[in-house]
Amino acid sequence: MKTRNLWILLAGLVVVMMGYGIAMPVLPFFIENLGGRGIHFGLLIASYGITQLLFAPAWGSLSDRYGRRPFLLLGMVGLGSAMLLFSLADRLWMLYAAQVLSGSLSSAMLPAAQAYAADRTGEEERAAAMGRIGGAIGLGVILGPGLGGLLATASLVTPFRVAAGLAGITFLLVLFALPESLSPAHRRAHGNLRESLPNLAGLRRALGGPASLGLVVAFVAIFAQTIFSSVYGLYAIARFAYDPGQVGTLLTGMAAMYALAQGVLVGPLTRRLGARRLIALAMAGNAGGFMLVLASASFATTFSSMGILVLCNALLKPSALAMVSRGAGGEQGQSMGVAESCMSLGRIAGPLWGGFAFDIHASLPFISGILVLVSALLFTQIRHALLRPRAPLGRAGHVG
Numbered sequence: 001m002k003t004r005n006l007w008i009l010l011a012g013l014v015v016v017m018m019g020y021g022i023a024m025p026v027l028p029f030f031i032e033n034l035g036g037r038g039i040h041f042g043l044l045i046a047s048y049g050i051t052q053l054l055f056a057p058a059w060g061s062l063s064d065r066y067g068r069r070p071f072l073l074l075g076m077v078g079l080g081s082a083m084l085l086f087s088l089a090d091r092l093w094m095l096y097a098a099q100v101l102s103g104s105l106s107s108a109m110l111p112a113a114q115a116y117a118a119d120r121t122g123e124e125e126r127a128a129a130m131g132r133i134g135g136a137i138g139l140g141v142i143l144g145p146g147l148g149g150l151l152a153t154a155s156l157v158t159p160f161r162v163a164a165g166l167a168g169i170t171f172l173l174v175l176f177a178l179p180e181s182l183s184p185a186h187r188r189a190h191g192n193l194r195e196s197l198p199n200l201a202g203l204r205r206a207l208g209g210p211a212s213l214g215l216v217v218a219f220v221a222i223f224a225q226t227i228f229s230s231v232y233g234l235y236a237i238a239r240f241a242y243d244p245g246q247v248g249t250l251l252t253g254m255a256a257m258y259a260l261a262q263g264v265l266v267g268p269l270t271r272r273l274g275a276r277r278l279i280a281l282a283m284a285g286n287a288g289g290f291m292l293v294l295a296s297a298s299f300a301t302t303f304s305s306m307g308i309l310v311l312c313n314a315l316l317k318p319s320a321l322a323m324v325s326r327g328a329g330g331e332q333g334q335s336m337g338v339a340e341s342c343m344s345l346g347r348i349a350g351p352l353w354g355g356f357a358f359d360i361h362a363s364l365p366f367i368s369g370i371l372v373l374v375s376a377l378l379f380t381q382i383r384h385a386l387l388r389p390r391a392p393l394g395r396a397g398h399v400g
Contacts, residue, residue, distance in 0.1 A: 005178060006117075008174070008178045009113060009174075010133070010135075013137055015140065015166050015170045016109065016166065016167055017136070019080075019164070019170075020144060020163065021143065021147075022148035022151065031044070031092070034090070034095070044099050045351065046348055046351070047100055048103040048347075049103070049347040049348040051107065056108075056344060057111075057338050059071050059074070059075075060108075060111030060338070063108075063112045063182070064182075064187065066187070067181075067182045068180065069112075069179075069180050071111070072113060072116070072174050072178070075105060075112065077167075077171065080165075080168050080171070082098045082099070082101045082102030083102075084161070085098035086160040087157040087160035087164070107340065111340050114130060114339075116181045117129040117130060117133055118325045119181035125267075128267025128270065129267075130266075130319075130322050131265075131270075133318070134317055135259045138255060147159075147162075212383070213323055213380050213383055214326075215324060215339060216376065217283075217376070217380060218317060218321065218346075221346070222342075223346035223349055224313055225310075225346075226346060227350045227354040227372075228290075228309065228310075228365070231355065231365045235293075235358070235362055235366075239362060250302070257310045257314070258310050260311075261314035262317070262318055265311075269315065276323070276384060279319050279320065281312075282313070283316065283374075283380075284312075285308065285311075286313045287370045287374055289309025289313075290309060290366045290373070293366055324339045353365070
């Protein structure tokens, strides 16, 4: 993949995700001003994951037929339009409309970006490219909330307007500076939107195919991540009575660790260990991180244990996507769309389960995270052993 094109793609993702992150800290106050409650915030976040689940495979599959750039541009148009609608909202239903618009259209961006990277890289470079994409997304998410909080001091609508402007800048960057990665000769000659929409039969086929292990790991990575991210602020307050400054320090540190792991570490580690071994070690480390969080008794040990947890979790997603890509053949966009749907399921299920479990006991989300990761580790090891090609008996010295 040409270095220039990669940096243009990464810069675009940083800017557009910064725009997305700008809006996040403002939404709870926006909802409160419109008469909403906590349940409305939860439903608003879940609606984004649901629409991503429904639409990401369609956009990814269509990008196999029409190229990647149209869907990168569509995602940025969707995000910018949604941010403008947020800024105009004076009723709760308008917030839901903006979120559905954002999820349904901006979900075109990530499968197209991941497929773009897969088009331009060999198998050995692919995990590193996916990691850089994750790092760019993480960097945008780190920068966005802080900027959003500063902008909100002027007005609650200002962050949304700035986010829309950033989406517009990214649209122009991709439109004029980023070439198409999928040549006409390599595009699918068939397929339509109806065929691309997710269905249970298609999901079963994907889970039974060569990309199945990557899809399972992608779901588990996001599920474990969102279990953690949905409650660790509440956990820190409930167990240690941390003030907002300490919780903010944890948030910033975790986001920085996530971006560092995906942007810098995943490539060298994948080349040294291989994707399958790295996934196994990362899942074991992620489970160990949950255990360390439960055992922590001070701010320093909590910060360190959360850092280990996030570091190991951050290594899972790009390795899983590289594994999915290897099993995709000539349908990179469709496979990345299915992977994005699996991750969207994790984004829906993780926060819902995390919040429910926290209400039962503050430690239960972390205990359940350990159980899910250990179960997934055992499943992937057994599944890989069953799928591993066996040499013919004759080659092994078959005795007649």
